[in-house]
Each structure stands twice: as structure tokens, then as C-alpha cells.
Amino acid sequence: MTHAPQNIVELPRRMKHLAVDRRGYPVIATVDRGPHEVDFGSISERRKLALAAFDWCAVCGLLFGDELRWQMVFQEGPLPSAVISGEAPVHEVCALYAAQVCPYLFSPRSRLGDEARKGMVRDAVVRFAGFESTHAVFAHESGLQPGVYTLHFEHRGQADEFSYREASEIRERFVEVLAREQELPVSDWENVLVRLFNRLDDGGEGDVVTGAALAAGAAFAKDIFKLQGLKAFQGKSYPTVAGLLLKGTEQEIREFSAASQDEAFSAVGPWVLERAGSFPVPLQRWRSRGQDMVSRSQPQLPDGPGRSVARNASCPCGSGRKARRCHPAGILAD
Structure with missing residues (x-):
């Protein structure tokens, strides 16, 4: 060719x-x-x-x-x-x-x-x-x-x-x-996501920015887990995390992001907070659909490694990474 x-x-x-x-x-x-x-x-x-x-x-x-x-x-x-x-x-x-x-x-x-x-x-x-x-x-x-x-x-x-x-x-x-090309305004948190998305290799543990997109609200889209290539994301806690980023308080979202050792998950919470009221239209449609899917009393995230999840299992926070790398100390349940 x-x-x-x-x-x-x-x-x-x-x-x-x-x-x-x-x-x-x-x-x-x-x-x-x-x-x-x-x-x-x-x-x-x-x-x-x-x-x-x-x-x-x-x-x-x-x-x-x-x-x-x-x-x-x-x-x-x-x-x-x-x-x-x-x-x-x-x-x-x-x-x-x-x-x-x-x-x-x-x-x-x-x-x-x-x-x-x-x-x-x-x-x-x-x-x-x-x-x-x-x-x-x-x-x-x-x-x-x-x-x-x-x-x-x-x-x-x-x-x-x-x-x-x-x-x-x-x-x-x-x-x-x-x-006449113009510079595109990219915030610090979005820049983290862009950088991770551009990598040629993410360590072989799944597309972390795809996981962040699901957490931001894509998990609420109809039939989304039927997409080609998303089988690996099924059965995980993305809807739960998406619910937290949808209805959690600012403090809860910041605490969740700070606790994650996955860069994409650490960035997507602050990104959701800074874009509140100005989400991309498709994402806003997915989040609006999620309003009827998530109860007002947000379910707690599952316990982390050292409790009910093995260290080499997928982290229950939904990041797509192994629990030992994402939340090595576990996710505290109230």
C-alpha cells in the first residue's frame, strides 16, 4: 500500500x-x-x-x-x-x-x-x-x-x-x-486523562481512561457493557462508582479520588466537579439516565484487599487495576 x-x-x-x-x-x-x-x-x-x-x-x-x-x-x-x-x-x-x-x-x-x-x-x-x-x-x-x-x-x-x-x-x-489554529484550553485534571489516554501501553491491565469514562457516567448508558471490548469491564463496580460521582457530595468525591492510587480515577473525580453544569451533551444524557438508576442512599463501595478481595483480584473501586496496586490498604467501609 x-x-x-x-x-x-x-x-x-x-x-x-x-x-x-x-x-x-x-x-x-x-x-x-x-x-x-x-x-x-x-x-x-x-x-x-x-x-x-x-x-x-x-x-x-x-x-x-x-x-x-x-x-x-x-x-x-x-x-x-x-x-x-x-x-x-x-x-x-x-x-x-x-x-x-x-x-x-x-x-x-x-x-x-x-x-x-x-x-x-x-x-x-x-x-x-x-x-x-x-x-x-x-x-x-x-x-x-x-x-x-x-x-x-x-x-x-x-x-x-x-x-x-x-x-x-x-x-x-x-x-x-x-x-488560524487555536490552543485548546485543557485543565490540569483533563490533561492527566489526556496523557494517560495517549499512552501506547497502560501496563496490560485494561484501558484506565475507559474505566474513568464509565465512572464519570458512561456506565449508565443503555447497553453500554455490550459494546465490543467492554466484556472485561462487566461485573465490576463501575455503576457503583458512577453513582458516587453522580450523587456523592463534593467531599465524598474528593475523598474517593484522593484514596485511589490509579491516576485516571484520581483525576476523574475532580474533573467531574470542575465540569459540573457543563458536561458534554452525551455524558449529561447518560448521567440524567443514571438519576433514576441510583438510589438516594448511595451504596457503600465494597471492602478492599485484605478483607473480601484478594490482592491480585480486580480492585472493587472499578478502576480496572489489580487491588494491590490501586487500593493496597483497602477501601474502608462505614
């Missing part, structure tokens, strides 16, 4: 924090990764869930703020009022960069390399649309594969678009957008 010469396409400032693979390509936020290999042909549903909960771009992994959410669309002519896609949205500058570097996007002669789509080529014309809001995110069962659920994004308020056959046609637009 032919690759665009990545070194002649300027990297947007907001992508410079991304890790790179052995060839020097930035590892975008939505793909599976490991310490020795990155699968650019994959789309991780676990990582998409974190993107949806924290309102992050699927390329650079940073927040949208007031910028449009861009999505590749396949319809011709006017788009409906609501557009649903199985891919997470991106910033315009990230979409334009990817269109010039991604082997699939930059040339109409590009072929899809996976076995399921072997021999298929890219559409002659690629169309991107920019939307004002991500209205909802939900787990959707595949019509072709019963029992297989993937995350879908509903966007509304189309405000702009661009299309191209050859990547050279959007070069001028990219230069203009790059010139």
Missing part, C-alpha cells in the same frame, strides 16, 4: 502531544495500540467510549470546545437534520491532516487492506461535514451481526463541509485552517 510522504505535511499543534509509531506517524486517538505495535486499521470501541464521554477528537484526543465536529459522510446532496455515524468526530484541522496522510483517505486509488474488505477502493469523492453539536451517543446492535454492539454518534446542525478527489485539492484549505 502506498503511503503519503508524511514529512511534507505540517503537523497541527494540537497533534504534537501524540505518541508516534516506528515510522514516525502520529498514533491517532481512536486506534488500538500496544508498546510494540499499533493497528491503524482498527477502531477501538473502548477508546470511542472515552472520546464520547470526555468530548475529545478521534484524531488528536483533545476537547472540541466551540469548534465544529467533523464527520466523513457518504450521502450525496443535502444532509438530514440528524446524521448518525459509527465513527467518532474530529476537528477540521485534524480531518484535513488525516486526508493528506492516511493511506485510505488521500488517494482515490487507495485500497482497503483488511480481509473483510479486500479489493475495495476508496470512494472517488470524499465528503466531510462539520456539525455544531454531538446530540447523542449510543450503543447500536449490528444488523448484520446480531449481538455485536458498536458506538454510534448522532450529530446535528450542519454548518460547513468540504470534499475532494485528490488530497492536493484541500491543501490550500489545510494551510488556512492551520494558520
